[in-house]
Every structure is written in structure tokens, then in C-alpha cells.
Amino acid sequence: MSNKTVSHFVGATHTNEQEKDLWQTPKSLYNRLDEEFFFEVDLCASDKNSLHPKYFTEQNSCLDKDWHFRSGFMNPPYSQTSLFLQYASLQAEKTNVTVVALVNANTDTKWFKEAFKTANEIRLMTGRVSFEKPCGTKANGNTKGQCLIIYRGRCKSPCAITLVDRGDYE
Secondary structure, three states: OOOOOOOOOOOOOOOOHHHHOOOEOOHHHHHHHHHHHOOOEEOOOOOOOOOOOOEOOOOOOHHHOOOOOOEEEEOOOHHHHHHHHHHHHHHHHHHOOEEEEEEEOOOOOHHHHHHHHHOOEEEEEEOOOOOEOOOOOEOOOOOOOEEEEEEEOOOOOOOEEEEEEHHHHO
């Protein structure tokens, strides 16, 4: 009998957890959103994967300061989605910033339910986003769908959920 571990789950990932938290948003998706929202900062980046000249890193975290800009983009570490979305909601209300977050479309989680209560818009994406690994190569086999959670500052409109085609952002 072999010592090799066999996965019985469809779509099981072979990417280590730390690397998954560093996947880069495809530039085409970011650029398309930037045309709509005019981002002033990348809130969750590293020196290797930042998509905007102004960005926050793990060492220079966006989570310990007020956000004094009009709009920001975040593709948070998926292991800490709840933490980053809670802070985005808080900062949207406190500083009137617009925040666009690209996250897994985990509609069965507590953080998704909370985001529905506090966000202005959720865009569920058809298809799966093809992220890039930290080394710059495409990450194969994304096992989850994504969504955009949008906080529009102090706007009090109820959350609208729409379905968008991933191809519209490529």
C-alpha cells in the first residue's frame, strides 16, 4: 500500500494555505473595477502583488488606521475575510470611503450574512476568477466562485445582489 495521500474531494486544493493568501487579482479584473471606482489604494497587498502604487501590506496593515481616501480595493487574505470585511464596513461608515472587496462567494458563512446587512451591493460572479500565484504564474484550479462586496461610504441603501459575468471583467 502506498503512503501517498489520496483526496476524495472534488476540487480539493494542493496549494498551501500561506500561498493562497497571496494570490494576486488578475490585472484585467482590477483594471475594469478601477475604471468604475477610481481606486486610490490597494488595501491588501504585498510588494510583489500590489495593483496600485499606493498599497498596504501585512507589515503596514490597513487594519490599524483610519482610511482617508475616496475608494479602495481589497482582495483580503481569504483566511481572514471576516476581519477585513468588518473593518471595511466600519471604515465606510466612519470615513465615508467606498471599498470594493473581492472574496469567495461563501454564502453559507456568518461573514457573508453580515456583509449582506452592511454592504450596499454584492455582485456574484459567474465562472471562476483565474488568480495569479505570488511567483506570477496562473493559479490553476480555483475551486470556488467569487463575489464583489461593495461598501459605498455612508450610503444607506439596502444591499442589492446582482449576477455578473466574469467575462465582463476580463
